[in-house]
Amino acid sequence: MRTKIMLIGALLFVWSVSCLGSKTVNILDYGASSGGSDCVQALQKALEECRHYPGSTLFFPKGDYHFYPDYGKDKYVFVSNNDEGLKRVIFLLEDFRELTIEGDGSQFVFHGFVNPFIVEHSSNIRLRNFSVDCSRSFHSESIILSNHARGIDIEIPENYPYRISNGVLLFTDGQREEQRKTTVSKVSVYPYGFLLEYDPVKKETAYMVHDYYLDGNPLPADSLGGRRVRIYLDGLTGTPGNVMTFAPSHRNYPGFILTDSRNIKFEEVTIYHSGGMGIVGQRTDNVSVLRCRVTPSEGRLVSCTADATHFSNCTGKIELGNNLFENQKDDATNIHGIYVQIVAVEAPDIVVTELKHSQQFGFDFLKEGKEIEIVGGKSLITKSRNKVLEAERINKSLTRIKLTEPLPVGTGMGDAIAEIRAYPEIHIYGNIIRRNRARGMLLNCRGKTVVENNYFHNPGAAILFEGDASFWFEQGGVSDCVIRNNIFDNCLYGVWGEAVIDVAAGIHEEREKSRYNKNIRITDNTFRTFDKGLLLHAYGVDGLVWKNNKIERTTDYSPVRTYESPFKISDSDHINIQE
Amino acid sequence: MRTKIMLIGALLFVWSVSCLGSKTVNILDYGASSGGSDCVQALQKALEECRHYPGSTLFFPKGDYHFYPDYGKDKYVFVSNNDEGLKRVIFLLEDFRELTIEGDGSQFVFHGFVNPFIVEHSSNIRLRNFSVDCSRSFHSESIILSNHARGIDIEIPENYPYRISNGVLLFTDGQREEQRKTTVSKVSVYPYGFLLEYDPVKKETAYMVHDYYLDGNPLPADSLGGRRVRIYLDGLTGTPGNVMTFAPSHRNYPGFILTDSRNIKFEEVTIYHSGGMGIVGQRTDNVSVLRCRVTPSEGRLVSCTADATHFSNCTGKIELGNNLFENQKDDATNIHGIYVQIVAVEAPDIVVTELKHSQQFGFDFLKEGKEIEIVGGKSLITKSRNKVLEAERINKSLTRIKLTEPLPVGTGMGDAIAEIRAYPEIHIYGNIIRRNRARGMLLNCRGKTVVENNYFHNPGAAILFEGDASFWFEQGGVSDCVIRNNIFDNCLYGVWGEAVIDVAAGIHEEREKSRYNKNIRITDNTFRTFDKGLLLHAYGVDGLVWKNNKIERTTDYSPVRTYESPFKISDSDHINIQE
Incomplete structure (x- = not known):
């Protein structure tokens, strides 16, 4: 009887939703047009219409739609691993239920200092079949002409406007x-x-180059006439003909920010550029990215200026399937939690916690009732579990929490706290991940993680298990991870990693005891390598199987490494390597 | 009968308030201590106590109290003529009624990137008898050693930490x-x-120097050993032994921000430093600044890095009495309204308005029911009056308004809108205003304005009547202004103004018709001048009397100007000059 009533209730709900909804809202009916004029006001009206009809599709007939900052919405956003700020937002999806944005293959071009998409407190959002680009990229590129005693001479193409102002290059x-x-x-x-x-020939970071960090300040420069410029930086050299890129000093303009939402699906979305990460999910449940592309537009070597995708404290399922992730200026993905540090113990059950990494400020997750674990800041060993009884946000970095249980002896300042949550299941399959800066992907999630049938060609480690509570404060530590049937093609042609698969969490104390990553199975993969570098480097692991992997030698790059064994493993238990 | 009931009601209210209130809260009882430790948490607790007892006095026994950023509150603030942002606030007085902060002659020292005081939606606040300083000033100073072909060599004292990073001075x-x-x-x-x-001898801007603007970018520099540095900027020269100051590129940290409040009284408050203006009042009713001092602390030449005081769209009465305003890096005060520009006419009665000056973003004043006037953007001639029927804030710069009456013919894009409000009465008396950058004060208020018994020694105009709707978008135009019994002592030793009293609104069209400033009486003042510069420059004025003013010649500076008459007046009516 009860089941029957519930069924009728469910049917009534579906009926009422379908009565209201399932409307197709054509952007052209709201004053937008393809070809260059500002579509922001039309978009806002169309989105308001969609909001009234859950289940709607906002339809963009194939074309190029342009979005300018003038009429965008303002919203202050804290976005994990990117930069906080008052953003000027174009697609602001707040409190939406059941919305599809269908692009019909359209190009969305964003002008100026805007944030393309923010999805917050929304559910069942599908983003389909459109591309995102910026008219002026947030990074700049230049052609290296020659080296001089204190730097290099470059030529700056016209799509990167610049000027030399008071002796520095802007x-x-x-x-x-x-x-x-x-x-x-x-x-x-x-x-x-x-x-x-x-x-520029291989369309990837030059062989074995490293970053030149500038602390966010412009470089002294002289004009050499035309668009040729002499820049000064001690130690800076380059290969004439190669391209020197200038990365933005901030990550203010990620492509898609997903916050406190659920069931977000990307299908056939192309991200040509973003001034920050491509897709960032935080505290969000179920995200799929399917048949999407992160790739630079014609004439550029950089796509996103940071990670292609990134997920912090997410739950449910994260699915990355059959995507192309190339030329992003950091990893293809990083799926992790966030640690706060205990900075004051005010009573046995009251502590002040701090978000230490500036790009995690405002990431509030210590709420009343949350289960937490307390780990050694340098050992990453779980010391105890506890629960938040009360939480008082002091400001964007400090939160005072009262615990249900007093801190055990030996726990205190410098230890770190992470939320114990329904860690998401991760499925990463059929992706091409190549030509980016740094690593392929960072696997830092405690839910079941399967990485299969992918192609990796990355200058650093293809797969890094990281996590630490002393520098980046990213919670990692897999518990069940399968890496199978992937091709690792000539990875490690750069400086970002010790091995193709690198299990290197931030364990700085008690290495002999700390086992942060568990149950990693690496099977049936192909490793194509140009030198005797490491295939696997690991410490702090409990349970690792290496089986049935194939190694092929190539001559695609100059060899530099001469390890005797492709495996370097220490401070681990239950390691089973079958070469 | 009705009066009697109201009277009893009022008495009951007074009684209940006085029962609750009039408490003295001693900061030492809340864990604060003089001498260096962080008093922020103690302050927060003490303020919460004061909030519960309207009429309370928060008492700081004489001492030096230090405030650090760590436990400050976060608040996003738009502050007129300073820079918006998420501020880390120390004294955050939101929704306070009847509070006195009595410093007993204490020094309040603020560390790092913090905002000392924000008063919002509060009334009857008295700030008494304390000083405000910053441990590290937001500007920096250096001693000029010598000139070289492309700039100057300087020595940087130890209180201004610096480093040369990648070839630029930070x-x-x-x-x-x-x-x-x-x-x-x-x-x-x-x-x-x-x-x-x-x-550094006269403790003022060097004779006839001008600003070197840098667009906010650091300068190329080389270390010369010790704390000596060679900086490069084409055209930069200086007099060896003089001090070259580096002004902050933003105004993020004003000393006191007063927003949407009433009855705010400063008494015997000293502002040694602020990273922005000293006191900024916006949309606030009745502000008194009495017997206060803006003056640099020992060893510095700069006090506030911008105006000492500044008031936008205030009402009631503004009283500046018996203060010292010296060495601030802009004017002693500027009292004005704010114009928005009409940027789109969507219907005869619907316009989109824009705050054009970036330091006015977020200054929302176009609310339902507001009386407004519409002026020619370049003529400043009032074209019509109207009323806001509905207002829709689009973002921090745009607001769409529906008017009660359609726009008259000839009004539209490029015209400007200001609020018609109860313009404040201004009384400025007994102040010493000297050694700052730029002008003495800007008088831009339509309420009765009396400036008497002040001493002025400023490098630019002592008094400027400005206001424009095309660049700064500051509404001015006095209607009744008396300037009497002041001493203008050797003003115009710099480049910021044409005359000691300069009536120079931004009238770029229809000068022959536009009469923006009205009824100015300049009487019984003493002008001490070192050359034949202008004492009075004016255009666009209706009604000006110059009477019984004394001119004394000095030899305190080298003469540079040779005007035949001390008066330069054009495009004005009813001018009565009695030499």
């Missing part, structure tokens, strides 16, 4: 400079934070 | 640099936006 939006200078004058600048050299 | 907080560099590394930097030279 990248700009190319708009005319203000004529009247005052104490509050600012130039519209694309600030850069580090340099990295690319090989 | 001012820092002197903290140790991060050892591990990453893509997100930032140095804790005090960015600078313009240079200005000071005479």
Whole structure:
């Protein structure tokens, strides 16, 4: 009887939703047009219509739609591993239920300092079949002409407007400079934070190059006439003909920010560019990214200026299937939790916690009733479990919490706290991951993790197990991870990693005891390697199987490493290597 | 009968308030101590206690109290003529009624990137008898050693930590640099936006110097050993022995921000430093600043890095009496309204308005029911009056408004809108205003304005009547202004103004018709002048009397100007000059 009533209830619900909903909202009916004019106001009206009809599809007939900052919405956003700020948002999906954005193969072009998509407190959102690009990229590129005693000479293509202002090189939006200078004058600048050299033939980071970090400040420079510029940085060298890229100093403009939402699905979405990560999910349940592409647009070597995808404290299922992730300026994905550090013990059951990494500020997760674990900040050994009784946010970095149980002896300042949550199941399959900066992916999730049938060609480790509670404060530690049937093709042609598969959590104390990663099975993969580098480096592991993997030798790059064994393993238990 | 009941009601209210209140809260009872330790948490507890007892006095026994950022509160603030942002606030007085902060002559020292005081939605606040300073100033100073072909050599005293990073000069907080560099590394930097030279003997801006604007970017520099540095900027010169100051590139840290409050009284408060203006009032009713001092602390030449006081869209009465305003890096005060520009006419009665000046973003004043006037953007002629029927804030710069009446013919894009409000009465008396950058004060208020018994010694105009709707978008236009019994002592020793009293609104069209300032009476003042510069420059005025003013010649500076008459007046009516 009860089942019957529930069934009728469910049917009534479905009926009422379908009565209201399932509407197709055509953006052209709201004043948008393809070809260049600003579609922001039309978009806002169309989205309001969709909001009234859960289940709606916002339809963009195939074309190129342009979005300018002027009429965008303002929203202050804290976004994990990117930069917080008051964002000017174009697609602001707050409190939406059941929405599909169907692009019909359209191109969405974003102008200026805007955030393309923010999804917050929303559910059942499908983003389909469109591309995202920026008219002026947040990074800049230049051609290396030659080396000089204190730096290099470069030529800057026209799509990267710049000027030399008071002796330093600034990248700009190319708009005319203000004529009247005052104490509050600012130039519209694309600030850069580090340099990295690319090989324009291979369309990847040049062989074995490293980043030149600038602390966010522009470089001294002289004009050499035309668009040729001499830049000064001690130790900076490059190969003439290669491309020197200038990465933005901040991650202010990620492509898609997903916050406190559920059931978000990307299908056939192309991200040509973002000024920050491509897709960032935080505290979100169930995210699928299927048949999408992160790839630079014509004439650029960089796509996203940071990770292609990134997930912090997510739950449910994360599925990355059949995507292309290339030329992003960091990893293809990183799925992790967040640690706070105990910075004051005010009573046996009251502590003040701090978000230590500035790109985690405002990441509030210590709420009343949350189960937590307390780990050694340097050992990563779980010391105890507890529960939040009360939480008081002091500011964006500090939260005071009262615990249900007093802290055990030996726990205190410098230890770290993470949420114990329904860790998501991870399925990563059929992706091509290549030509980016740094690693392929970071696996830092305690839910079942399967990585299969992918192709990796990365300058650093293809797969890194990281996590630490002393520097990045990213919670990791897999408990059940399968890596099978992947091709690792000539990885490690750069400087970002010790091995193709690198299990290297931030265990700085008690290594002989700490077993942070568990149950990793690496089977049936093909490793194509150009030198005797490490295939597997691991410490702090309990349970690792290496079986039935194939190694092929190539001559695609100059060999540099001469390890006797492809395996370097220490401080681990239950390791089973079958070569 | 009705009056009697109201009277009894009022008495009951007074009684209940006085029962609750009039408590003295001693900061020492809440864990604060003088001498160096962080008093922020004690302050927060004490303020909460005060909140419960309207009429309370928060008492700081004479001492030096230190405030650090760690436990400060976060608040996103839009603050007129300063820079918006998420502020870390120490004294956050939100929704307070009847509070006195009595400092007993204490020194309040603020550390790091914090905002000392924000008063919002509060009333009857008295701030008494304390000083405000910053441990590391937001500007920096250096001694000019010599000139070289492309700039100057300087020596930087130890209280201004700096380093040369990748070939550019950065001012820092002197903290140790991060050892591990990453893509997100930032140095804790005090960015600078313009240079200005000071005479350390006279403790004022050097004779006839001008600002060197930098667009907010650091300068190329080489170390010369010790704390000596060679900086490069084409055209930069200085007098050896003088001091070259580096002004902060932003105004993020004003001393006191007063927003949407009433009855705020400063008495015997000293502001040694602020990273922005000293006191900024916006949309606030009745502000008194009495017997206060804006003055640099020992060893510095700069006090506030912008105006000492500043008032936007205030009402009631503004009283500045018997203060010392010296060495602030802009005017002693500027009392004005704010214009928005009409940027779209969507229907005869619907317009989109824009806050054009970036330091006015978020200054929302167009609310339902507001009376407004519409003026020509370049003529400043009032075209019509109207009323806001509905207002829709689009973002921090755009607001769409529906008017009660359609726009008249000839009104539209490019015209400007200001609120018609109860313009405040201004009384400025007994102040010493000297040695600052730029002008003495800007009088831009339509309420009765009396400026009497002040002493002025400023490098620019002592008094400027400005206001425009095309660049700064500050509404001015006095209607009844008396300037009497002041001493103007050797003003115009710098480049910021055409005359000691300069009536120079931004009238760029229809000068022959526009009469923006009205009824100015300048009587019984003493002008001490070192050359034949202008005492009065005016256009666009209706009604001006110059009477019974005394001129004394000095030899305190080298003469540079040779005007035949001390008066330059055009495009004005009803001018009565009696020499």
